[in-house]
Amino acid sequence: MARMAVDKQDLSNPRIGHLVSLKNLGGIERYFTRYYARFAAEYDQHILKQTDGIHPLLSPYYKQHAAGRIHSIKGPGIIKIPRAFPGLRFRYQKALLVRLRIEAILVWGKIVNHPLSFPDNMPVVHFERGSAWLVNDQPALHTYLKRLDGALCNSHAALRMLHLKWELSTDLPSRVLYNSIELPANHAVHPEGRFRLGFAGRLVPLKAPMVALEVFAELKTQHPHAEFWIAGEGALEDTLRKQAKQWGLEDSVRFCGLVDDMASFYSSLDAFICPSWREPFGNVAQEALAYGVPTLVGAVDGLAEQVRDGDNGAVLSPRRERRELGKYGQACLQGPDEVYSPEQDAIVQAGILEPEEAARVLGEWAENPALRREMGAKARTRIRDEFNIDQYGQQLVGFMSEVIARRR
Numbered sequence: 001m002a003r004m005a006v007d008k009q010d011l012s013n014p015r016i017g018h019l020v021s022l023k024n025l026g027g028i029e030r031y032f033t034r035y036y037a038r039f040a041a042e043y044d045q046h047i048l049k050q051t052d053g054i055h056p057l058l059s060p061y062y063k064q065h066a067a068g069r070i071h072s073i074k075g076p077g078i079i080k081i082p083r084a085f086p087g088l089r090f091r092y093q094k095a096l097l098v099r100l101r102i103e104a105i106l107v108w109g110k111i112v113n114h115p116l117s118f119p120d121n122m123p124v125v126h127f128e129r130g131s132a133w134l135v136n137d138q139p140a141l142h143t144y145l146k147r148l149d150g151a152l153c154n155s156h157a158a159l160r161m162l163h164l165k166w167e168l169s170t171d172l173p174s175r176v177l178y179n180s181i182e183l184p185a186n187h188a189v190h191p192e193g194r195f196r197l198g199f200a201g202r203l204v205p206l207k208a209p210m211v212a213l214e215v216f217a218e219l220k221t222q223h224p225h226a227e228f229w230i231a232g233e234g235a236l237e238d239t240l241r242k243q244a245k246q247w248g249l250e251d252s253v254r255f256c257g258l259v260d261d262m263a264s265f266y267s268s269l270d271a272f273i274c275p276s277w278r279e280p281f282g283n284v285a286q287e288a289l290a291y292g293v294p295t296l297v298g299a300v301d302g303l304a305e306q307v308r309d310g311d312n313g314a315v316l317s318p319r320r321e322r323r324e325l326g327k328y329g330q331a332c333l334q335g336p337d338e339v340y341s342p343e344q345d346a347i348v349q350a351g352i353l354e355p356e357e358a359a360r361v362l363g364e365w366a367e368n369p370a371l372r373r374e375m376g377a378k379a380r381t382r383i384r385d386e387f388n389i390d391q392y393g394q395q396l397v398g399f400m401s402e403v404i405a406r407r408r
Contacts, residue, residue, distance in 0.1 A: 155302030203234030206335035292376030312379035318351035
Protein backbone atom coordinates (compact mmCIF):
# COMPACT_ATOMS: atom_id res chain seq x y z
CA MET A 1 0.00 0.00 0.00
CA ALA A 2 1.07 3.56 -0.66
CA ARG A 3 2.57 5.65 2.08
CA MET A 4 0.70 8.74 3.16
CA ALA A 5 1.92 11.96 4.74
CA VAL A 6 -0.05 13.22 7.73
CA ASP A 7 0.50 16.47 9.63
CA LYS A 8 1.50 15.87 13.24
CA GLN A 9 -1.17 16.85 15.73
CA ASP A 10 -1.15 17.41 19.48
CA LEU A 11 -0.87 13.95 21.03
CA SER A 12 -3.04 15.03 23.94
CA ASN A 13 -5.82 15.38 21.36
CA PRO A 14 -4.97 12.98 18.52
CA ARG A 15 -7.13 12.96 15.43
CA ILE A 16 -8.51 9.42 15.42
CA GLY A 17 -10.53 7.88 12.62
CA HIS A 18 -13.07 5.47 14.14
CA LEU A 19 -13.91 2.73 11.65
CA VAL A 20 -17.32 1.67 12.94
CA SER A 21 -20.75 0.61 11.78
CA LEU A 22 -23.72 2.51 13.21
CA LYS A 23 -26.46 0.92 11.11
CA ASN A 24 -27.70 -1.50 13.78
CA LEU A 25 -28.36 -1.30 17.53
CA GLY A 26 -25.87 -3.81 18.90
CA GLY A 27 -23.36 -3.53 21.70
CA ILE A 28 -20.62 -1.92 19.62
CA GLU A 29 -22.96 0.71 18.23
CA ARG A 30 -24.36 1.58 21.66
CA TYR A 31 -20.99 1.78 23.40
CA PHE A 32 -19.36 3.78 20.63
CA THR A 33 -22.30 6.18 20.68
CA ARG A 34 -21.94 6.60 24.44
CA TYR A 35 -18.24 7.36 24.03
CA TYR A 36 -18.72 9.72 21.10
CA ALA A 37 -21.58 11.65 22.67
CA ARG A 38 -19.47 12.26 25.78
CA PHE A 39 -16.20 13.21 24.08
CA ALA A 40 -17.06 14.64 20.65
CA ALA A 41 -16.76 18.19 21.96
CA GLU A 42 -13.52 17.46 23.82
CA TYR A 43 -11.55 15.49 21.23
CA ASP A 44 -11.16 16.06 17.50
CA GLN A 45 -12.19 12.65 16.25
CA HIS A 46 -13.93 11.40 13.13
CA ILE A 47 -16.28 8.58 12.20
CA LEU A 48 -15.40 6.47 9.16
CA LYS A 49 -18.67 4.66 8.54
CA GLN A 50 -18.31 0.98 7.63
CA THR A 51 -21.93 0.85 6.50
CA ASP A 52 -24.43 3.35 5.17
CA GLY A 53 -26.82 5.06 7.54
CA ILE A 54 -27.17 5.48 11.30
CA HIS A 55 -29.81 3.65 13.33
CA PRO A 56 -32.77 5.97 14.07
CA LEU A 57 -32.41 5.51 17.83
CA LEU A 58 -28.74 6.53 17.66
CA SER A 59 -28.91 9.37 15.16
CA PRO A 60 -29.97 12.08 17.70
CA TYR A 61 -26.66 11.61 19.54
CA TYR A 62 -24.72 12.55 16.41
CA LYS A 63 -26.63 15.60 15.18
CA GLN A 64 -24.69 18.19 17.16
CA HIS A 65 -21.29 17.10 15.84
CA ALA A 66 -22.28 15.53 12.52
CA ALA A 67 -20.95 18.31 10.28
CA GLY A 68 -17.42 17.48 9.16
CA ARG A 69 -17.12 14.55 11.58
CA ILE A 70 -19.02 11.69 9.91
CA HIS A 71 -17.69 10.38 6.63
CA SER A 72 -18.54 7.71 4.09
CA ILE A 73 -15.58 5.55 3.09
CA LYS A 74 -17.41 4.32 -0.01
CA GLY A 75 -17.50 7.58 -1.94
CA PRO A 76 -17.99 11.36 -1.71
CA GLY A 77 -21.36 12.66 -0.59
CA ILE A 78 -24.20 10.49 -1.81
CA ILE A 79 -21.99 8.87 -4.44
CA LYS A 80 -21.04 5.25 -3.75
CA ILE A 81 -18.04 3.93 -5.67
CA PRO A 82 -18.80 0.31 -6.67
CA ARG A 83 -16.62 -2.47 -5.29
CA ALA A 84 -15.94 -3.40 -8.90
CA PHE A 85 -13.59 -0.38 -8.99
CA PRO A 86 -11.31 -1.03 -5.97
CA GLY A 87 -8.56 1.23 -7.25
CA LEU A 88 -10.90 4.18 -7.53
CA ARG A 89 -12.35 3.55 -4.08
CA PHE A 90 -8.85 3.25 -2.58
CA ARG A 91 -7.80 6.58 -4.09
CA TYR A 92 -10.89 8.21 -2.64
CA GLN A 93 -10.17 6.73 0.80
CA LYS A 94 -6.54 7.81 0.70
CA ALA A 95 -7.53 11.37 -0.24
CA LEU A 96 -10.16 11.38 2.52
CA LEU A 97 -7.66 10.39 5.23
CA VAL A 98 -5.20 13.03 4.00
CA ARG A 99 -7.86 15.73 3.94
CA LEU A 100 -9.00 14.85 7.46
CA ARG A 101 -5.41 14.59 8.71
CA ILE A 102 -6.22 11.33 10.48
CA GLU A 103 -3.30 10.16 12.63
CA ALA A 104 -4.51 6.67 13.53
CA ILE A 105 -7.41 4.35 12.80
CA LEU A 106 -9.34 2.51 15.50
CA VAL A 107 -11.29 -0.47 14.15
CA TRP A 108 -14.33 -1.20 16.32
CA GLY A 109 -14.94 -4.94 16.34
CA LYS A 110 -14.62 -5.93 12.70
CA ILE A 111 -11.72 -8.36 12.35
CA VAL A 112 -11.88 -9.40 8.66
CA ASN A 113 -13.24 -8.05 5.36
CA HIS A 114 -12.55 -4.43 6.15
CA PRO A 115 -14.06 -1.92 3.73
CA LEU A 116 -11.17 0.50 4.26
CA SER A 117 -7.66 0.18 2.84
CA PHE A 118 -5.12 0.92 5.58
CA PRO A 119 -2.18 3.11 4.47
CA ASP A 120 1.20 1.58 5.30
CA ASN A 121 2.42 4.40 7.51
CA MET A 122 -0.79 4.93 9.48
CA PRO A 123 -1.15 3.24 12.88
CA VAL A 124 -4.07 0.83 13.07
CA VAL A 125 -5.54 -0.41 16.37
CA HIS A 126 -8.11 -3.17 16.67
CA PHE A 127 -10.80 -2.92 19.36
CA GLU A 128 -11.74 -6.52 20.18
CA ARG A 129 -15.27 -6.91 21.50
CA GLY A 130 -16.25 -10.47 20.65
CA SER A 131 -15.36 -11.10 17.01
CA ALA A 132 -12.37 -13.29 17.97
CA TRP A 133 -14.80 -15.94 19.23
CA LEU A 134 -16.76 -16.07 15.98
CA VAL A 135 -14.35 -15.55 13.09
CA ASN A 136 -13.19 -18.48 10.98
CA ASP A 137 -9.50 -19.14 10.42
CA GLN A 138 -8.42 -17.49 7.16
CA PRO A 139 -5.33 -15.81 5.70
CA ALA A 140 -6.93 -12.36 5.80
CA LEU A 141 -7.30 -12.64 9.58
CA HIS A 142 -3.61 -13.33 10.17
CA THR A 143 -2.58 -10.62 7.71
CA TYR A 144 -4.70 -8.11 9.61
CA LEU A 145 -3.40 -9.12 13.04
CA LYS A 146 0.21 -8.84 11.86
CA ARG A 147 -0.57 -5.39 10.44
CA LEU A 148 -1.78 -4.00 13.78
CA ASP A 149 0.05 -1.40 15.84
CA GLY A 150 -2.01 -2.05 18.95
CA ALA A 151 -5.03 -3.79 20.41
CA LEU A 152 -7.75 -2.56 22.74
CA CYS A 153 -9.97 -5.22 24.32
CA ASN A 154 -13.13 -4.90 26.37
CA SER A 155 -11.96 -7.70 28.67
CA HIS A 156 -8.82 -9.59 29.57
CA ALA A 157 -10.59 -12.63 28.13
CA ALA A 158 -10.84 -10.91 24.75
CA LEU A 159 -7.12 -10.19 24.76
CA ARG A 160 -6.25 -13.76 25.74
CA MET A 161 -8.55 -15.10 23.02
CA LEU A 162 -6.51 -13.13 20.49
CA HIS A 163 -3.29 -14.43 22.01
CA LEU A 164 -4.24 -18.07 22.48
CA LYS A 165 -6.53 -18.78 19.56
CA TRP A 166 -5.21 -16.46 16.88
CA GLU A 167 -1.58 -16.09 17.97
CA LEU A 168 -1.59 -12.32 18.25
CA SER A 169 1.90 -11.34 19.38
CA THR A 170 2.11 -10.77 23.13
CA ASP A 171 4.64 -8.03 22.33
CA LEU A 172 1.99 -5.95 20.57
CA PRO A 173 0.97 -2.95 22.70
CA SER A 174 -2.42 -3.70 24.21
CA ARG A 175 -4.80 -2.47 26.87
CA VAL A 176 -7.96 -3.79 28.47
CA LEU A 177 -10.68 -1.14 28.38
CA TYR A 178 -13.86 -2.27 30.09
CA ASN A 179 -17.24 -1.08 28.87
CA SER A 180 -18.41 1.94 30.79
CA ILE A 181 -21.83 2.63 32.23
CA GLU A 182 -23.47 5.57 33.95
CA LEU A 183 -24.32 4.85 37.57
CA PRO A 184 -28.13 5.11 37.81
CA ALA A 185 -29.73 7.13 40.58
CA ASN A 186 -32.29 4.45 41.42
CA HIS A 187 -31.28 0.98 42.52
CA ALA A 188 -32.55 -2.25 44.06
CA VAL A 189 -33.69 -1.95 47.68
CA HIS A 190 -33.95 -5.67 48.60
CA PRO A 191 -37.06 -5.65 50.79
CA GLU A 192 -37.77 -8.28 53.41
CA GLY A 193 -40.05 -11.17 52.51
CA ARG A 194 -39.30 -11.23 48.78
CA PHE A 195 -36.73 -12.86 46.52
CA ARG A 196 -36.95 -12.02 42.84
CA LEU A 197 -34.34 -13.48 40.50
CA GLY A 198 -33.81 -11.88 37.10
CA PHE A 199 -32.44 -12.84 33.69
CA ALA A 200 -32.03 -10.47 30.74
CA GLY A 201 -30.88 -11.22 27.23
CA ARG A 202 -31.78 -12.89 24.00
CA LEU A 203 -33.47 -16.24 24.59
CA VAL A 204 -30.95 -18.14 22.50
CA PRO A 205 -28.81 -21.18 23.38
CA LEU A 206 -25.46 -19.53 24.20
CA LYS A 207 -27.15 -17.22 26.72
CA ALA A 208 -28.28 -20.44 28.48
CA PRO A 209 -31.72 -19.29 29.66
CA MET A 210 -32.62 -22.95 30.16
CA VAL A 211 -29.83 -23.22 32.73
CA ALA A 212 -31.28 -20.20 34.51
CA LEU A 213 -34.68 -21.90 34.59
CA GLU A 214 -33.10 -25.10 35.93
CA VAL A 215 -31.45 -23.10 38.70
CA PHE A 216 -34.72 -21.40 39.58
CA ALA A 217 -36.56 -24.72 39.69
CA GLU A 218 -33.99 -26.02 42.15
CA LEU A 219 -34.17 -22.81 44.20
CA LYS A 220 -37.97 -23.01 44.33
CA THR A 221 -37.88 -26.32 46.21
CA GLN A 222 -36.31 -24.60 49.22
CA HIS A 223 -37.75 -21.09 48.80
CA PRO A 224 -41.37 -21.35 47.66
CA HIS A 225 -41.84 -17.56 47.67
CA ALA A 226 -39.11 -17.01 45.03
CA GLU A 227 -39.97 -15.36 41.69
CA PHE A 228 -38.18 -15.39 38.35
CA TRP A 229 -38.47 -12.52 35.85
CA ILE A 230 -37.15 -12.99 32.32
CA ALA A 231 -36.55 -9.97 30.04
CA GLY A 232 -35.99 -10.75 26.40
CA GLU A 233 -37.26 -12.67 23.41
CA GLY A 234 -35.81 -15.37 21.22
CA ALA A 235 -36.02 -18.80 19.67
CA LEU A 236 -36.10 -20.65 23.00
CA GLU A 237 -39.09 -18.84 24.51
CA ASP A 238 -41.60 -21.58 23.67
CA THR A 239 -39.26 -24.24 25.04
CA LEU A 240 -38.83 -22.27 28.26
CA ARG A 241 -42.56 -21.73 28.68
CA LYS A 242 -43.24 -25.43 28.10
CA GLN A 243 -40.63 -26.46 30.65
CA ALA A 244 -41.81 -23.94 33.22
CA LYS A 245 -45.34 -25.33 32.91
CA GLN A 246 -44.09 -28.92 33.14
CA TRP A 247 -42.26 -28.09 36.37
CA GLY A 248 -45.27 -26.28 37.78
CA LEU A 249 -43.54 -22.89 37.75
CA GLU A 250 -45.90 -20.94 35.49
CA ASP A 251 -47.20 -18.85 38.42
CA SER A 252 -43.67 -17.96 39.56
CA VAL A 253 -42.00 -17.22 36.21
CA ARG A 254 -42.82 -13.99 34.41
CA PHE A 255 -41.88 -13.65 30.75
CA CYS A 256 -41.51 -9.89 30.38
CA GLY A 257 -40.64 -9.86 26.67
CA LEU A 258 -38.72 -6.89 25.32
CA VAL A 259 -38.60 -4.36 28.15
CA ASP A 260 -38.54 -0.66 27.34
CA ASP A 261 -37.82 0.41 30.91
CA MET A 262 -34.87 -1.76 31.93
CA ALA A 263 -34.15 0.61 34.83
CA SER A 264 -37.39 -0.46 36.49
CA PHE A 265 -36.68 -4.09 35.67
CA TYR A 266 -33.23 -4.16 37.29
CA SER A 267 -34.20 -2.07 40.30
CA SER A 268 -37.10 -4.47 40.99
CA LEU A 269 -34.77 -7.48 41.35
CA ASP A 270 -33.08 -9.05 44.36
CA ALA A 271 -30.55 -11.13 42.39
CA PHE A 272 -29.48 -11.61 38.79
CA ILE A 273 -28.16 -14.64 36.94
CA CYS A 274 -26.07 -14.63 33.76
CA PRO A 275 -25.38 -18.31 32.96
CA SER A 276 -24.07 -17.73 29.40
CA TRP A 277 -21.49 -20.21 28.21
CA ARG A 278 -19.89 -17.54 26.00
CA GLU A 279 -19.74 -13.89 27.02
CA PRO A 280 -16.74 -11.74 25.98
CA PHE A 281 -17.79 -9.06 28.48
CA GLY A 282 -21.39 -9.38 29.66
CA ASN A 283 -23.30 -6.12 29.34
CA VAL A 284 -26.33 -7.35 31.23
CA ALA A 285 -24.21 -8.41 34.19
CA GLN A 286 -22.69 -4.93 34.31
CA GLU A 287 -26.12 -3.34 34.12
CA ALA A 288 -27.45 -5.47 36.98
CA LEU A 289 -24.46 -4.60 39.13
CA ALA A 290 -24.95 -0.91 38.40
CA TYR A 291 -28.44 -1.17 39.89
CA GLY A 292 -27.08 -2.81 43.02
CA VAL A 293 -28.22 -6.34 42.19
CA PRO A 294 -25.90 -9.18 43.33
CA THR A 295 -25.06 -11.19 40.23
CA LEU A 296 -24.26 -14.87 39.74
CA VAL A 297 -22.15 -15.81 36.69
CA GLY A 298 -20.02 -18.63 35.40
CA ALA A 299 -16.22 -18.44 35.31
CA VAL A 300 -16.23 -18.03 31.57
CA ASP A 301 -14.74 -15.42 29.26
CA GLY A 302 -15.07 -11.88 30.65
CA LEU A 303 -17.85 -12.40 33.18
CA ALA A 304 -15.53 -13.10 36.09
CA GLU A 305 -13.78 -9.77 35.51
CA GLN A 306 -16.89 -7.88 36.58
CA VAL A 307 -18.12 -10.08 39.40
CA ARG A 308 -15.95 -10.63 42.45
CA ASP A 309 -16.95 -13.83 44.17
CA GLY A 310 -18.42 -13.14 47.60
CA ASP A 311 -18.11 -9.38 47.18
CA ASN A 312 -20.67 -8.19 44.63
CA GLY A 313 -21.90 -11.59 43.49
CA ALA A 314 -20.79 -15.15 42.86
CA VAL A 315 -18.55 -16.78 40.24
CA LEU A 316 -19.04 -20.52 39.76
CA SER A 317 -17.12 -23.01 37.64
CA PRO A 318 -19.07 -24.27 34.61
CA ARG A 319 -18.23 -27.92 35.29
CA ARG A 320 -21.28 -29.48 33.68
CA GLU A 321 -21.19 -30.73 30.10
CA ARG A 322 -23.27 -28.70 27.71
CA ARG A 323 -24.72 -31.78 26.03
CA GLU A 324 -26.99 -32.28 29.07
CA LEU A 325 -29.18 -29.50 27.69
CA GLY A 326 -30.02 -31.77 24.78
CA LYS A 327 -32.83 -33.35 26.81
CA TYR A 328 -34.80 -30.13 26.28
CA GLY A 329 -34.24 -30.23 22.52
CA GLN A 330 -31.30 -29.90 20.17
CA ALA A 331 -32.00 -26.19 19.78
CA CYS A 332 -30.65 -25.68 23.31
CA LEU A 333 -27.20 -26.88 22.20
CA GLN A 334 -26.56 -24.54 19.30
CA GLY A 335 -23.67 -22.12 19.68
CA PRO A 336 -19.88 -21.85 19.81
CA ASP A 337 -17.91 -24.67 21.40
CA GLU A 338 -14.71 -22.86 22.40
CA VAL A 339 -14.50 -20.28 25.16
CA TYR A 340 -11.83 -18.76 27.35
CA SER A 341 -11.40 -20.16 30.86
CA PRO A 342 -10.04 -17.54 33.31
CA GLU A 343 -9.44 -20.34 35.80
CA GLN A 344 -7.12 -22.21 33.42
CA ASP A 345 -6.00 -19.31 31.21
CA ALA A 346 -6.77 -21.52 28.24
CA ILE A 347 -9.22 -22.06 25.41
CA VAL A 348 -11.56 -24.84 26.54
CA GLN A 349 -14.77 -26.57 25.55
CA ALA A 350 -17.77 -24.61 26.78
CA GLY A 351 -19.49 -25.91 29.91
CA ILE A 352 -22.55 -24.88 31.90
CA LEU A 353 -23.42 -24.26 35.54
CA GLU A 354 -24.60 -26.91 37.99
CA PRO A 355 -28.17 -25.98 39.03
CA GLU A 356 -27.80 -27.29 42.58
CA GLU A 357 -24.63 -25.31 43.25
CA ALA A 358 -26.07 -22.10 41.85
CA ALA A 359 -29.33 -22.59 43.76
CA ARG A 360 -27.43 -22.97 47.04
CA VAL A 361 -25.77 -19.61 46.55
CA LEU A 362 -29.03 -17.94 45.61
CA GLY A 363 -30.69 -19.57 48.60
CA GLU A 364 -28.19 -17.92 50.93
CA TRP A 365 -28.94 -14.57 49.32
CA ALA A 366 -32.70 -15.19 49.57
CA GLU A 367 -32.41 -15.67 53.33
CA ASN A 368 -30.33 -12.56 53.93
CA PRO A 369 -31.63 -9.24 52.51
CA ALA A 370 -29.01 -7.34 54.51
CA LEU A 371 -26.25 -9.28 52.75
CA ARG A 372 -27.80 -8.47 49.38
CA ARG A 373 -27.92 -4.78 50.23
CA GLU A 374 -24.26 -4.87 51.26
CA MET A 375 -23.24 -6.69 48.08
CA GLY A 376 -25.35 -4.32 46.00
CA ALA A 377 -23.66 -1.30 47.55
CA LYS A 378 -20.23 -2.76 46.79
CA ALA A 379 -21.33 -3.44 43.22
CA ARG A 380 -22.37 0.16 42.69
CA THR A 381 -19.19 1.51 44.25
CA ARG A 382 -17.05 -0.53 41.90
CA ILE A 383 -19.12 0.53 38.89
CA ARG A 384 -18.68 4.18 39.89
CA ASP A 385 -14.94 3.89 40.46
CA GLU A 386 -13.82 1.47 37.73
CA PHE A 387 -16.36 1.52 34.90
CA ASN A 388 -17.14 5.20 34.43
CA ILE A 389 -17.22 6.95 31.05
CA ASP A 390 -14.65 9.62 31.95
CA GLN A 391 -11.93 7.05 32.65
CA TYR A 392 -13.00 5.14 29.55
CA GLY A 393 -12.47 8.08 27.22
CA GLN A 394 -9.23 9.19 28.80
CA GLN A 395 -7.74 5.69 28.62
CA LEU A 396 -8.84 5.17 25.02
CA VAL A 397 -7.37 8.45 23.84
CA GLY A 398 -4.25 7.94 25.96
CA PHE A 399 -3.58 4.53 24.44
CA MET A 400 -4.09 5.82 20.90
CA SER A 401 -1.65 8.66 21.64
CA GLU A 402 0.94 6.13 22.83
CA VAL A 403 0.54 4.08 19.65
CA ILE A 404 0.92 7.18 17.47
CA ALA A 405 4.02 8.25 19.40
CA ARG A 406 5.68 4.88 18.79
CA ARG A 407 5.25 5.35 15.04
CA ARG A 408 6.95 8.75 15.01
